[in-house]
Amino acid sequence: MHPRASEQFDPRATPYLDTASYGLPPASTIEVLEDALRTWQRGTADWIRDWDPAGDRCRPLAAQLLGSRPEEVALLPAVSVGVGVALSMLSPGDEILIPDDEFASVLLPALVAAERGGLRVRRVPFAALADSIHIDTALVMTSHVRSNDGGVQDLGVLAARAHDVGAKVLVDATHSAGILPIDASDLGLDVVLAAAYKHLLCPRGVALMSVASDLTSSLAPWAASWRSAGEPYDHYYGGDLSVLAATAARFDVSLAWHAWIGAEKSLEFLCSVPMAERTGWCVGLADHLAARLGLTPTGSSILAIPLVRPERARAALKEVGITTSGRGPRIRASFHLYNDMSEANLIAEVIQPFVDSRDSHQLGVRTP
Ligand SMILES: Cc1ncc(COP(=O)(O)O)c(C=O)c1O
Structure with missing residues (x-):
């Protein structure tokens, strides 16, 4: 996690990559x-x-x-x-x-x-x-x-x-x-x-x-x-x-x-946390995941990942305890200061076999 976040968040055993649904509160x-x-x-x-x-x-x-x-x-x-x-x-x-x-x-x-x-x-x-x-x-x-x-x-x-x-x-x-x-x-x-x-x-x-x-x-x-x-x-x-x-x-x-x-x-x-650090950290993690999966980066902290065999992909994420959102043929991963590169790499490894490379263009995931 970002150095400033470590004062406010406990290290997590499994990645929470769903701030786009709801964010996690600081200890204060x-x-x-x-x-x-x-x-x-x-x-x-x-x-x-x-x-x-x-x-x-x-x-x-x-x-x-x-x-x-x-x-x-x-x-x-x-x-x-x-x-x-x-x-x-x-x-x-x-x-x-x-x-x-x-x-x-x-x-x-x-x-x-x-x-x-x-x-x-x-x-x-x-x-x-x-x-x-x-x-x-x-x-x-x-x-x-x-x-x-x-x-x-x-x-x-x-x-x-x-x-x-x-x-x-x-x-x-x-x-x-x-x-x-x-x-x-x-x-x-x-x-x-x-x-x-x-x-x-x-x-x-x-x-x-x-x-x-x-x-x-x-x-x-x-x-x-x-x-x-x-x-x-x-x-x-x-x-x-x-x-x-x-x-x-x-x-x-x-x-x-x-x-x-x-x-x-x-x-x-x-x-x-200075603005540039917030952007660099959160968007940087999403960009890193996009690069590992061969997807177009979005420029935001959110990445929609197109899937083949989506139910199998979701089961694989669940097995290692990664929280994401998204229904249908895509999942949505979103990053914050309490996430880090090891989590971006873990989801990349788990999801890679399921990425629909024919659909690297970001379309919509129907989720709030
Ligand atoms: C783009 C966007 N705007 C707003 C909201 C929340 O809207 P409201 O505060 O009206 O519930 C969400 C919730 O998912 C959202 O995704």
């Missing part, structure tokens, strides 16, 4: 969660002092990971919630451009908005997204890294094309945040979302949304609550919309306390 995350659970059990916690502010302390960490500013970060429970809010920037007749097999938490809110709000959705292949932007496109939505095969969208090219025609850009960075650099401010990405329970190593129930400052007032805070107020602990009843935060905190959804307490420690751990 488990410690604060155990403490918080105990004070909950005893009734000794003061939620305003001990629990709720953990979310606000996650904002600067999230900004560092997404390449934005703390005041641009909203605290959400799931990606789809943020997509729904982001779609409020559009007007009837506007066109949304989206990859044809985009993840459901991004695609379905767009389809709902099309049905209920009179928007148009145009679907094109992931690889053709930037070239498909045209003058009528109001919003381009895409995963940065696709969950099914690890394919990477070039956000620089995408943002430049979108800006040429005045279109906005929404990126789902769930499978890139923490692993690949994301420069939301520099690239002018209008909305960046990430579910944090995978590569960001957080508990489920934590998702991050960065909204460019100039867009904040154009989005409808549909999930507004006492938690979206500028002074959340001052206002619970009555009042009007003037109480809402002036920053992206107006999109906050009341926090699942324990999840956010853990999230702070997970994000702190990730930020303690």
Whole structure:
């Protein structure tokens, strides 16, 4: 494992190569969660002092990971919630451009908005997204890294094309945040979302949304609550919309306390490892596996492996205790700082006899 990870993770007997399904928590995350659970059990916690502010302390960490500013970060429970809010920037007749097999938490809110709000959705292949932007496109939505095969969208090219025609850009960075650099401010990405329970190593129930400052007032805070107020602990009843935060905190959804307490420690751990080291380590392991199997590297930490005799291949992986995911004729392996070269070599040895070399092109693995 990466030297910094060895302080936070125990050595594993068998490889866990499935961070794309859920990430493993650092020891510091488990410690604060155990403490918080105990004070909950005893009734000794003061939620305003001990629990709720953990979310606000996650904002600067999230900004560092997404390449934005703390005041641009909203605290959400799931990606789809943020997509729904982001779609409020559009007007009837506007066109949304989206990859044809985009993840459901991004695609379905767009389809709902099309049905209920009179928007148009145009679907094109992931690889053709930037070239498909045209003058009528109001919003381009895409995963940065696709969950099914690890394919990477070039956000620089995408943002430049979108800006040429005045279109906005929404990126789902769930499978890139923490692993690949994301420069939301520099690239002018209008909305960046990430579910944090995978590569960001957080508990489920934590998702991050960065909204460019100039867009904040154009989005409808549909999930507004006492938690979206500028002074959340001052206002619970009555009042009007003037109480809402002036920053992206107006999109906050009341926090699942324990999840956010853990999230702070997970994000702190990730930020303690320089970005270039995170990318080099995690993508390096996926690239190494691709090279050993004669597959095209994806440029992300995820690799989909095409198989002949997939059931036999899965049984062989199970026998040596390697955890991966993926259904049908492909498996998906994903790497993090707690993995290392010996694990990449072990899966390469086990899976090599089953690789379908006629299908080295990365297609989709149907798995979340
Ligand atoms: C690309 C992508 N986005 C988002 C999510 C999670 O979405 P949500 O937070 O809406 O459950 C997943 C989960 O597998 C995913 O693969």
